[in-house]
Amino acid sequence: MSTNLIESWLDPAMAVVDEICAAGEPWAKLVTQGQVFRIVDLEGNQAVDTLFFNAAHSVERYSATDTIRRQSMLYLTTGSRLYSNYGNIMLTIIADTCGQHDTLGGACAAESNTVRYALQKFPMHSCRDNFLHALAHEPICENLGMSKRDLPSNINFFMNVPVSEDGGLDFVDGVSAPGKYVEMRAEMDVVVLISNCPQLNNPCNDYNPTPIRLLVWDDPNDIADD
């Protein structure tokens, strides 16, 4: 995967959005067509559960299956296109210093935690709780009338879920590190919905959820033209 390690030339000082999302918190933002969006894994080994919605019509959303089958590829890195359930390209990954991001692992939830770990794990904070909290509180989500019905399979940036040729699948750590980032260009106006994963039961966050940094730049081509 090392051939896909591409650094960005964009300067954080020029970003129009530069925010920290604390460990275990949700985050939502509008990113418009042409803007560039970066997620930075500040302390390393932090899974960032991410969904994208058409900002004008949330029935159109990131589709794991379209993204996988249209590129015949399970993992995401530089050059990967993120497709919607209508077959449109929502975003294109243009820089990636991590090298591999997951499309299969989905989001943790109170209910799935009871299945995966123990029935007593139900009260633990989870990504789906974050998503539902954001849907209930973020005006950008509220305005689109979204509910649990609108939560499909998500991307887990920085998460390592290797699949073996004989059909095995595992959750392991070890791909990301402090300061690694992934950067993508929006090909349409999208709402980004993130849960900075609070999972404490497996190595996806190295058992220690940490903050992430989120940056947005206006269309670099427009800046170059100025």
Added chain:
Amino acid sequence: MNHPDTFLWEENIPGGCHWSGIVRRGTTLRLMDVTGGANAAVLFFNQEEKLERYNMADTLKSQHTFRLTKGHACHSDMGRIFCCITEDTAGWHDTVCGMSDAELIHRKYGIGRYQELRNKMFRSGLDGMLIELGKWGLGMRDVVSNINFFSKVTADSSGKLTFHPGSSRADDYVNLSFEMDALMVLSAAPHPLDPAQTYQPGAVRLTAFATPLSVIEECARISENVRGLQNTRHLYGCHGGAA
């Protein structure tokens, strides 16, 4: 093939066509690949609360598997189990590649309209799924990552996918033993990665029979499934909980 002596009903779905229906807990549904090379795109919903639906990620990560086969369970997004795979002669079922859509069918196989072909027209997996979902008040928002029964897709170490034609042969079948009252929606159009040059989707036969006691523990070898089954029993506890 002899029917199990607890036979309930049978339904034939021609290649490319679609079906939906309620399957009760305690029922086993056999999906058979009639001619070989069929693909059955399937989604499950809780019949009582259709917001609860099949979840690809929970199914895969709970069982540390990328392929589905005998001994695996199909998990809901609410920590429950729709059904256990209690028999499987095909050996590998995909759940990450989604469905063909009209644009893909057109590009790959050309134009196959009703005007010329009547009921041999080229149907897409997604359109069949949407038609069936529409019968239950559901639609595009309810289309999530589905199972593609009878289709084998492997991944190499870089994540590159390979579709294996002919993985499922004539009369191969998979038995789904239901633990929940489920709405099952099925679309039998070609798998999106099937390299076949011509549109020739295989037919799927559904046979329902009462689940024999002997298979109930089939997916309970995985401890995650034992907890999923416990959660499922809680849902039906007030009915006397047959399981």
